[in-house]
Amino acid sequence: AWLVWRGMPEQVLRRKLMHLFRFGNLYYKIIGYKGRELREYPRIKRVTRYFDRTEAAFVVPLGMDPELIKKQEWLFRQMFGPGAELTCGEDVKTFVMQVYSTSVQPFGYDYEQIDQCIEKLRLPIYVGRSRSGDVVYDMVDHPHLLIAGETGSGKSVALRSVLTTLIRSLSDLELYCADMKRSEFHLFRGIARDVVMDAAGLHRIVLKLRRELRQRGDLLDRYEVAHVDDLPEWDRPPYIVLAVDEVALLKKERDIMDGIEEISTIGRALGMFLVLSMQRPDADVLDGKLKNNLTVRMAFRHADEINSRITIDSGEAAAIKQSEKGRMVFKLDGCRYVQGPHLDLKDAYEMLAPYRKHSPIEEENDDAAEATQTPEFEADNTVEVGLL
Numbered sequence: 001a002w003l004v005w006r007g008m009p010e011q012v013l014r015r016k017l018m019h020l021f022r023f024g025n026l027y028y029k030i031i032g033y034k035g036r037e038l039r040e041y042p043r044i045k046r047v048t049r050y051f052d053r054t055e056a057a058f059v060v061p062l063g064m065d066p067e068l069i070k071k072q073e074w075l076f077r078q079m080f081g082p083g084a085e086l087t088c089g090e091d092v093k094t095f096v097m098q099v100y101s102t103s104v105q106p107f108g109y110d111y112e113q114i115d116q117c118i119e120k121l122r123l124p125i126y127v128g129r130s131r132s133g134d135v136v137y138d139m140v141d142h143p144h145l146l147i148a149g150e151t152g153s154g155k156s157v158a159l160r161s162v163l164t165t166l167i168r169s170l171s172d173l174e175l176y177c178a179d180m181k182r183s184e185f186h187l188f189r190g191i192a193r194d195v196v197m198d199a200a201g202l203h204r205i206v207l208k209l210r211r212e213l214r215q216r217g218d219l220l221d222r223y224e225v226a227h228v229d230d231l232p233e234w235d236r237p238p239y240i241v242l243a244v245d246e247v248a249l250l251k252k253e254r255d256i257m258d259g260i261e262e263i264s265t266i267g268r269a270l271g272m273f274l275v276l277s278m279q280r281p282d283a284d285v286l287d288g289k290l291k292n293n294l295t296v297r298m299a300f301r302h303a304d305e306i307n308s309r310i311t312i313d314s315g316e317a318a319a320i321k322q323s324e325k326g327r328m329v330f331k332l333d334g335c336r337y338v339q340g341p342h343l344d345l346k347d348a349y350e351m352l353a354p355y356r357k358h359s360p361i362e363e364e365n366d367d368a369a370e371a372t373q374t375p376e377f378e379a380d381n382t383v384e385v386g387l388l
């Protein structure tokens with residue numbers, strides 16, 4: 001009977017969890033009599049089995065830093081497999097670990113189903129499906145997204161689906177797209193305010209957005225509020241999203257990178273958000289402030305653990321198989337495996353057709369005409385100097 005009891009899934013999970021606490025050094029140390037070290041491990045409150053998952057709740061001992069558990073959450077996936085998800089309760093000391101037996105298969109972008117998930121969000125990002133269900137978040141609460149992964153891992157498809165969802169759900173969104181690879185953002189011509197394919201174009205956009213930041217700052221000051229959402233409706237500016245594909249190519253463009261860093265620092269309260277993508281996470285580009293401000297990360301397959309650590313502070317994105325297209329480690333309040341929706345270019349064109357004001361070809365001609373005129377940023381600089 002004892003052997004049968006020991007072999008029960010609940011007991012196995014309890015033992016494994018205790019094992020993990022011991023080997024991961026997850027305990028509270030007390031120095032006892034004659035300097036002897038006493039260890040108090042987290043207490044497993046319950047283990048429950050459901051048809052699709054097993055759930056364990058544990059409480060950290062009084063005095064133990066819960067961050068220790070959060071920092072080592074990769075250990076839980078190492079021990080229980082990619083189906084393990086760890087969440088922290090509201091009382092800060094209780095954690096719930098769920099181990100799913102089901103796996104997530106690739107799936108297509110289904111806008112009806114996505115619409116249901118994002119109903120109440122102001123600036124909705126549909127990430128995809130994890131084993132526990134659809135993953136969505138509000139960009140207003142979690143600004144600035146970084147998408148990284150090696151070539152062919154699914155970054156462009158993710159960018160396409162994220163921007164398509166935003167366009168479809170906000171009628172007054174101001175979208176700016178910069179495509180350093182010149183391969184993806186033609187889809188948004190005629191919809192976005194501006195679509196540029198080179199550093200000079202992006203420089204112009206960044207100057208414009210920096211000016212907009214200052215104007216919005218003055219507006220908040222005038223109304224004495226802390227966020228654009230608190231402004232009266234008639235004077236509330238729309239949200240702005242700047243999407244840059246392959247931002248690592250801009251690392252030598254100091255002016256542009258400074259502008260992007262400024263948006264990442266003060267953009268949240270002013271309603272300006274970033275979506276940046278890069279193939280190889282570059283420590284020079286992601287160093288310091290910018291990396292800290294890109295609070296949400298989608299890490300598709302990375303070439304090696306070092307790269308993966310730059311993106312998500314853990315080596316897990318290197319463990320995604322090459323065949324697992326669209327699979328990512330999604331980092332927001334911890335990490336979890338998520339499968340992104342597949343949206344191919346033709347479907348995206350059809351889906352966005354009603355939002356297109358004029359054809360991409362017409363816009364290309366407009367751009368060419370604009371390029372022959374005085375660049376906007378030069379004119380703007382003159383006005384600013386005049387004002388000063």
Ligand SMILES: Nc1ncnc2c1ncn2[C@@H]1O[C@H](COP(=O)(O)OP(=O)(O)OP(=O)(O)O)[C@@H](O)[C@H]1O
Nearest residue numbers: 106150151152153154155156157325326340341342
């Ligand atoms: N979510 C997904 N589900 C299923 N297949 C996907 C998904 N995302 C991408 N793929 C497949 O992977 C291929 C490559 O994807 P994608 O073009 O997004 O890669 P990438 O990371 O942008 O590569 P590169 O950096 O070279 O442009 C796509 O053509 C598609 O077939």
